[in-house]
Amino acid sequence: MLKKCIAVAIVFAAVILSPAFSTETRTLSFSTKDGVLTLYSGGKSLGQFPNVIVNNGGMASDVEDSATGSPIIRIITDGSRNKYDVTIPIIEDGGVVYTNCAYKSFFDSNDGNRSVGVSCSLAPLREFDPEAAINEENLIRYQVGFDWLKNAASKNCSRPQGIEYGIYHIALCAKQAYPDPSQETTIVFDVRGNRIFSVLGYEFIPGGMLKGEFALVGAVGEHTVFHVNNLDCLASSKIPENSPSRSGEIGKYKIKYFALKEGGGIYGRYSYDGKENSVDLLGISLRDATHLLEVGNGKKVTGLFDLMPDIYGFEGNWISAPPGKILPVR
Numbered sequence: 471m472l473k474k475c476i477a478v479a480i481v482f483a484a485v486i487l488s489p490a491f492s493t494e495t496r497t498l499s500f501s502t503k504d505g506v507l508t509l510y511s512g513g514k515s516l517g518q519f520p521n522v523i524v525n526n527g528g529m530a531s532d533v534e535d536s537a538t539g540s541p542i543i544r545i546i547t548d549g550s551r552n553k554y555d556v557t558i559p560i561i562e563d564g565g566v567v568y569t570n571c572a573y574k575s576f577f578d579s580n581d582g583n584r585s586v587g588v589s590c591s592l593a594p595l596r597e598f599d600p601e602a603a604i605n606e607e608n609l610i611r612y613q614v615g616f617d618w619l620k621n622a623a624s625k626n627c628s629r630p631q632g633i634e635y636g637i638y639h640i641a642l643c644a645k646q647a648y649p650d651p652s653q654e655t656t657i658v659f660d661v662r663g664n665r666i667f668s669v670l671g672y673e674f675i676p677g678g679m680l681k682g683e684f685a686l687v688g689a690v691g692e693h694t695v696f697h698v699n700n701l702d703c704l705a706s707s708k709i710p711e712n713s714p715s716r717s718g719e720i721g722k723y724k725i726k727y728f729a730l731k732e733g734g735g736i737y738g739r740y741s742y743d744g745k746e747n748s749v750d751l752l753g754i755s756l757r758d759a760t761h762l763l764e765v766g767n768g769k770k771v772t773g774l775f776d777l778m779p780d781i782y783g784f785e786g787n788w789i790s791a792p793p794g795k796i797l798p799v800r
Contacts, residue, residue, distance in 0.1 A: 498562055500533055500541045507533050509541070509560065509567055509595075516567050517596075524600045531600040533560070537693040537796055538776045538787055543569070544694065545600050553577045554604050557687070557696065560595060567595040572603045573675045573685060573696070575649060582647045585609035586633070588677030608677060610635065612642055621665075622657045630657075635676040635684070637661040638701050642674075649673070651688055652792065658701065666704050667763060669771040671792030672697075686774065688793040695789055697774040698761050700754045703735030709750055710737065718784045721797035729781040731755055736762060736781055755779060760786075775799060 499510045505523045509516040522543060524531045531545040545556040555575045561568050571590040577583070587609040612631035622630040622641035630641040643655040651673040658666045658674070672686040672695075682702035688695045713728040718740075729738030729751060738751040749772065753762035762775040777786035777799060788797045 498541055498560065498567075500560075502533060509562075511562055511565070516562065516565065519567075519595055519598075521596065521598055522600070529601065529604065534694055537690055537695040537789055542694060542696070543598075543600070545603055547604055551578060551580050553579060556603050557694070558598075558603060559696075568592055569595055569598050571678060573677075573687070574609060575673060575675070576606065576609055577649055579648075583611055584631070584642075584649055585611040586673070586675050588675060590677075590679055610676060618659065618663060621659055621663050627655065627657075633676065636681060636701075638666070638682075638705075639663075640674055640676065658704075660705050665769045666701065667765055667769045667771050669763075669791055686771075690789060690793045690796050693796065695774070695793055697763075697776060697789070698754070698756070698759075699752075699763060700734065703737075703754050704752045704763065706732075706735055706737070707750075707752065708732060708735070708737045709739060709752075713738070716782065716784075719798075719800050720788045727751070727784065731781055736760060738762075738781075740764070751775070755781065 497512050501508050502523060507519040507522045522531065522533060528549055529547045531543060533541050534544055536542050541560045543558040543560065547554040556572050558569050558572045561570055570592050571588050573588050576585040589607045610633045612633055614631055616632045618639050619630050619632045619641055622643065627643035630643050632639060632641045639659040641657045645653055652671050655668055655670045656674040657668040660666055669686060672688040675685045675687055677683065682700045684699060684701060686697045710730045713730060715726040715728045718725050718727055724743040725740045726743065727738060727740035729736055734754055736753045736755050739748045740751060741748040750765045751762045752765055753760065758779055760777040760779055760781055763771050764773040766772045771791045773791055774789045777784055784799050786799050788799050
């Protein structure tokens with residue numbers, strides 16, 4: 471695994487794709503041997519790709535499984551000053567494999583500046599150049615001078631940094647200059663200063679093909695976690711009150727849930743059998759996947775759902791927040 475090869479690597483990864491291509495390519499699998507990537511779809515080979523895996527001292531790229539099963543390209547640089555962590559999903563359409571968006575975290579170790587962002591350009595995987603993916607295109611730098619950061623300041627967040635992403639404000643509460651998402655809290659506000667959600671243990675990567683898109687990024691053991699969502703859906707919070715509930719399971723725990731699709735957004739709730747307290751479900755529906763945040767008291771995210779597209783038959787994975795557990799959903 472790439473993160474074992476570079477001890478100082480920052481665990482960042484993310485994916486947001488255009489509506490024409492899914493964020494989840496659940497049938498794709500891969501193998502690597504002698505620096506060559508081989509991809510398969512349903513057991514059928516999609517070809518060999520010697521251009522993807524590179525290790526030239528200051529930069530290394532590899533292919534890893536994500537927590538949801540999709541192969542992703544991880545690129546990490548360890549320069550004396552500029553340090554990048556870039557993740558790029560591998561997607562398939564009609565038997566051809568592509569890269570689409572590069573999700574980037576950048577840290578300048580000289581001045582301590584930190585930036586995040588996304589660059590999107592659909593291209594065949596055979597044309598992929600790992601070195602070309604290392605760039606400052608579309609990066610947004612965290613700053614401390616925004617007046618609205620007072621909304622995030624607290625005893626545990628005395629010096630928040632912020633970025634502005636469209637009409638949204640994102641505050642980062644970090645205990646150290648060097649990025650370590652496992653120890654950081656991100657708080658997202660709308661333009662009026664209302665808290666939309668906060669999440670511990672994940673990096674927030676703003677950007678994608680559509681307005682309001684973002685990804686949360688983390689790691690559970692050997693698995694990279696990336697979760698796509700959209701702030702426009704989360705800010706709407708159009709949660710229905712009296713919808714018929716369905717039965718499901720998260721790991722060994724039985725649940726009752728309901729969900730409603732409105733436009734590209736998904737809104738719902740779930741509760742454990744025998745429990746009165748419920749948890750809100752907010753997220754997006756894509757062609758081949760549904761991505762939901764579970765948001766509890768105080769607008770805190772306690773878990774991520776990465777599911778198959780049928781919102782009336784939950785199937786996929788639940789990932790804890792902070793990262794630590796992955797449980798099957800069915």
